[in-house]
Amino acid sequence: MTVQGIIILDLIGLVLLAWTLNLVRQNRLYVGYGVIFVFAISTTILILSVPTCLAFVMRVVGAIFPVSALTLLAFCFIVFILIYVLTQVTLLSNRLAVLVQELAIKQAKEWAEHGTGREDSHAPEAKERL
Amino acid sequence: MLGRLPCLWFKTARELPSEATDIDRVGLYRHSYRWALAVPCLGTEDVKMKNLNSSPNRVLLAIPAYNEEVTIDKVVHSVRECVPDFDLLIVDDGSRDATGQILQHLGVLTATHLCNLGYGRAIQTAIKYALKCNYDVLITLDADGQHAPEQVPDLYQESINAGWDVLIGSRYVKTRDYSQVTLGRRIGMQHFSILVKLITGQRIYDTTSGLKLMRRTVFEPLTHWHFVDFHAEAIVYLMRLGYNIGEYPITTAERMHGQSMYSTLSHLKYPLKTSMMILLGVIEAELTRRRMNL
Numbered sequence: 001m002t003v004q005g006i007i008i009l010d011l012i013g014l015v016l017l018a019w020t021l022n023l024v025r026q027n028r029l030y031v032g033y034g035v036i037f038v039f040a041i042s043t044t045i046l047i048l049s050v051p052t053c054l055a056f057v058m059r060v061v062g063a064i065f066p067v068s069a070l071t072l073l074a075f076c077f078i079v080f081i082l083i084y085v086l087t088q089v090t091l092l093s094n095r096l097a098v099l100v101q102e103l104a105i106k107q108a109k110e111w112a113e114h115g116t117g118r119e120d121s122h123a124p125e126a127k128e129r130l
Numbered sequence: 131m132l133g134r135l136p137c138l139w140f141k142t143a144r145e146l147p148s149e150a151t152d153i154d155r156v157g158l159y160r161h162s163y164r165w166a167l168a169v170p171c172l173g174t175e176d177v178k179m180k181n182l183n184s185s186p187n188r189v190l191l192a193i194p195a196y197n198e199e200v201t202i203d204k205v206v207h208s209v210r211e212c213v214p215d216f217d218l219l220i221v222d223d224g225s226r227d228a229t230g231q232i233l234q235h236l237g238v239l240t241a242t243h244l245c246n247l248g249y250g251r252a253i254q255t256a257i258k259y260a261l262k263c264n265y266d267v268l269i270t271l272d273a274d275g276q277h278a279p280e281q282v283p284d285l286y287q288e289s290i291n292a293g294w295d296v297l298i299g300s301r302y303v304k305t306r307d308y309s310q311v312t313l314g315r316r317i318g319m320q321h322f323s324i325l326v327k328l329i330t331g332q333r334i335y336d337t338t339s340g341l342k343l344m345r346r347t348v349f350e351p352l353t354h355w356h357f358v359d360f361h362a363e364a365i366v367y368l369m370r371l372g373y374n375i376g377e378y379p380i381t382t383a384e385r386m387h388g389q390s391m392y393s394t395l396s397h398l399k400y401p402l403k404t405s406m407m408i409l410l411g412v413i414e415a416e417l418t419r420r421r422m423n424l
Contacts, residue, residue, distance in 0.1 A: 025410045025414055031403045031406060032403060034406060035402045096245075097251055100244050100245060101247070101251065101254065101255045104221070104255055105255060105259050107241060107242060108219060108240060108259055109263065111240070112263070
């Protein structure tokens with residue numbers, strides 16, 4: 001692979017890395033997904049940047065040529081889409097968690113203020129459905 | 131437990147005479163239906179408890195519980211006996227066993243998650259509840275019976291005396307000996323302890339303790355950002371924002387029942403997630419400081 005190709009791919013990797021970390025910081029990407037992406041992107045950058053590493057990987061997987069430009073672009077697109085989809089999953093998961101927490105707090109406050117709420121709650125039925 | 135507090139003995143609410151509601155005469159007594167199952171009477175050595183009683187602070191003791199049907203009963207009774215003046219909240223984190231029914235039977239204040247959200251979210255629920263209900267202090271305790279509630283008054287008194295924003299009940303601050311835990315956990319604990327020292331300049335020997343005391347000052351910062359389990363990442367975040375965090379030596383017992391919430395896979399995932407959140411916490415704290423012009 002040419003030096004120009006390596007630099008461009010490294011830059012794309014660094015942008016993806018920064019984007020992923022920022023999404024985790026903003027709580028828009030679950031930290032567990034973030035760890036996987038950071039690990040995968042960092043490894044890819046390392047392999048691309050060190051020619052002997054790339055040659056070793058080529059030998060291990062039995063590839064004859066380094067990956068083509070089109071395949072790399074497709075790979076970047078898939079990673080982008082994957083991160084986007086997972087941010088949506090994380091957002092929905094966060095909203096569900098906030099909803100569950102608010103219901104729990106509301107129930108506890110009713111119980112603390114009036115001594116009612118637990119008996120009236122539909123927690124067991126709802127738990128079964130969830 | 132009674133050996134540590136020989137001056138306390140207990141009566142059920144029904145055994146108390148009707149005129150026994152006078153705090154001065156009967157002693158330490160919580161006149162509340164929430165505490166009606168076990169009412170401690172005061173002995174001569176309860177100066178510490180009297181101090182707690184006279185404290186203007188509203189204190190919430192929160193216990194996150196997930197599938198703890200075997201131990202929750204003992205833990206709740208033990209907490210009621212040892213710290214009757216603190217309000218008690220159990221966060222039932224979507225337990226699939228009989229934990230919910232036991233809590234209902236005990237008549238204890240419970241916030242029930244309809245599905246399992248994890249330890250961090252359960253702690254967050256307790257913090258949100260404490261914030262909404264205007265509590266001044268929140269103390270968290272594990273539901274597996276590892277923490278002795280007898281140590282809570284000392285922890286509380288120390289936080290009042292020294293003015294800590296967060297005070298961690300630490301298993302290692304006194305002995306500094308991690309040899310009693312497995313190799314994997316030992317490496318993890320030391321790794322985070324050293325990482326906290328490198329980033330904040332202050333060593334915290336027990337970053338994973340479930341016994342913590344938090345003052346109201348930290349409730350908002352802890353609900354504004356997100357954390358994994360409110361361990362090292364929360365400690366670093368708060369320290370970088372300028373809050374005082376200290377450790378107070380405690381002892382813990384073996385788990386009464388069940389397994390640790392950290393599975394074999396979690397031992398791999400936890401350090402990675404927490405390390406990432408520590409680094410992001412440093413950035414977030416810096417951004418927060420800039421936003422608030424601190």
